[in-house]
Amino acid sequence: MFKAYVQNYYDMRSMAPAQHVNAHSAPFANAMKMGYDPAGPDWTYQYFSICEITYGGAALVANHGPADHVFYILEGEGYSIIQGKRYVYKAGDIMWTPGNRDHEMYPDGTANLKFLVTLCPRGFKQTEAYIKNLNDAKVTEMDGVTLFTLADEELTGSATQEFHIVDVYPGAKLTLDTPKSDVIAYMYNGKCVATVDGEKLEMNRQEDALVVPMGAKWEIENVSKQCVRFALSLSPCR
Known part of the structure; x- marks a missing residue:
């Protein structure tokens, strides 16, 4: 079991996630950071991070298997394409993105799109995407x-x-x-x-x-x- 910790966004080293263009991510939590064996069955967060996609950037098509996403929009506006359907969101919205679904993400307009993102696999059941405010x-x-x-x-x-x-x-x-x-x-x-x-x-x-x-x-x-x-x-x- 890992020990509780506090971390600040600005103290973390940003990384460029795979299949992202003009984007960076800073993870507060993932299996290794929380002390779980990444190859084991017990970890809860594949990641919890802040991600920012700049104007002209994108999160290109991905599918993370049986693990659900939450995207919570902190700044800007954007849209996702999930299984060919378009979902539009703005700051203050949540975008529930089910596992086993092809999805991609884009800023809309000239402002950067900044959001919290989770990816969690435990207890997965197939669901449908939605946006809530x-x-x-x-x-x-x-x-x-x-x-x-x-x-x-x-x-x-x-x-x-x-x-x-x-x-x-x-x-x-x-x-x-x-x-x-x-x-x-x-x-x-x-x-x-x-x-x-x-x-x-x-x-x-x-x-x-x-x-x-x-x-x-x-x-x-x-x-x-x-x-x-x-x-x-x-x-x-x-």
């Missing part, structure tokens, strides 16, 4: 926390992952019981302190991400004076 999300209110659910097994039909946008208000704490899921919390802004199995980890830079192993007891406290927003990914579903 926060306005379409399932909303759960907790004490000082609002959870906007954009993907879970009920919505997608596949148990590979959950994806939520979470608002945590000043002084409030985000916590979930995750005995069977690795957890990644990507922070847009603000200042928080995460506690994982008693160890404190500071999150005080925009685009910090916390990676938590399944079964760990964890919480993230907002210690700033503003609402803090996270993209929260769990794989597989609880």
